[in-house]
Amino acid sequence: MKNLWFFENVNLFNTLCPHKFKEYRKCHNFDQYKKSDYIYFQEDSANKIYLIEKGKVKIGYYTEEGDEVVKAILTKGELFGEKAILGEEKRNEFAQSIDAKTSICPIGVDAMHDLMRDNKTFSLRIYKFLGMRFKKLERRLQLILFKDTKTRFLEFMKELCEEYGYDCEKTGDKIVVHPYTQKDIASLIGTSRSNLNVLMNELKEENLIAFNRKELRIFQ
Numbered sequence: 001m002k003n004l005w006f007f008e009n010v011n012l013f014n015t016l017c018p019h020k021f022k023e024y025r026k027c028h029n030f031d032q033y034k035k036s037d038y039i040y041f042q043e044d045s046a047n048k049i050y051l052i053e054k055g056k057v058k059i060g061y062y063t064e065e066g067d068e069v070v071k072a073i074l075t076k077g078e079l080f081g082e083k084a085i086l087g088e089e090k091r092n093e094f095a096q097s098i099d100a101k102t103s104i105c106p107i108g109v110d111a112m113h114d115l116m117r118d119n120k121t122f123s124l125r126i127y128k129f130l131g132m133r134f135k136k137l138e139r140r141l142q143l144i145l146f147k148d149t150k151t152r153f154l155e156f157m158k159e160l161c162e163e164y165g166y167d168c169e170k171t172g173d174k175i176v177v178h179p180y181t182q183k184d185i186a187s188l189i190g191t192s193r194s195n196l197n198v199l200m201n202e203l204k205e206e207n208l209i210a211f212n213r214k215e216l217r218i219f220q
Contacts, residue, residue, distance in 0.1 A: 031104045033097035039081075039104060044091045046084040048106045052076055055102025056179065058187070061093045070187035071137060073098070075179045082130055084109045085116075098184075144190040152189040153199055157209075157218060165218075174218040181213075 030053060033039060039050060042061060050057075052074060059080055060070040071093060074080055080095055116123040136159075143152045157176075165176040180188075186196040203209045210217040 029106075031106060033102040033104065035097060035100045035102075037097045037102075039095040039097065040091055041094050042091055046081065046088040046091050047109055049079060049081045049084050049109065049112055050095070051105040051107065052078050052080075053103040053105055055097060055099035055104075056184075057102060057104075058096045058098045059093055060096075060187075068187075069190075071141075073180060073184045073188060079129070082133065085112060085126070085130070140188070149189065149191045149195060150199060152191070153185075153196065156185065156189050157216070160216065161218065168217075172220045174220065176216040176218070177214060178216065 031039075033055070039057065054076055057074045057078075057080060058070060059072040059074065060068055062068055072080075081091075083092075116126060140156075143155055147155070160176045160178050160180075161174050164178045165174045167173070168175050182196055182200075183193050186193045189196070191199075200209065200211060204211065208219060210219070
């Protein structure tokens with residue numbers, strides 16, 4: 001199975017965590033968060049990037065009307081706050097723990113720049129990762145703006161297949177073991193949990209999908 005937290009067969013956490021580098025080990029620590037705790041807010045100084053050791057983190061922002069827009073929900077091994085690498089001085093989004101026990105590894109921007117400067121291959125991987133992240137986010141926001149809920153959900157299922165899916169040898173169906181709750185998915189595609197539940201049950205009745213809390217099966 002292909003996991004989201006592997007980038008070209010490189011575990012981002014194992015690659016980036018300062019604890020893996022002798023010169024940063026002494027000053028390195030993990031920060032612990034409970035459900036609904038914020039890691040940072042909009043307008044906070046952008047002087048660190050973060051890696052998720054365990055748990056889940058929601059990335060989003062609030063509109064002028066006070067509505068929450070969820071940009072991403074990230075899991076074990078993923079990186080966030082990455083715009084700081086590119087020179088962002090203040091956050092234009094918030095990051096919030098949505099798991100009861102979330103462990104985060106913070107990395108100072110200067111330390112990250114040192115690591116990138118000392119290793120060209122590592123640096124290229126990071127920039128490619130950032131490009132893929134921005135492209136994926138742009139595509140998702142376009143879907144939310146211009147497509148109906150069913151189309152958004154079907155496109156999101158394609159993403160899940162690419163990131164977490166594998167083929168069932170007996171039937172050829174796509175099986176997706178993913179970390180998201182229905183509430184997470186609803187937030188990511190810009191709909192309510194109740195609307196998503198109705199849609200998923202309609203697709204189930206049409207014999208297009210089957211699902212439980214942890215697994216999604218897409219019939220071929």
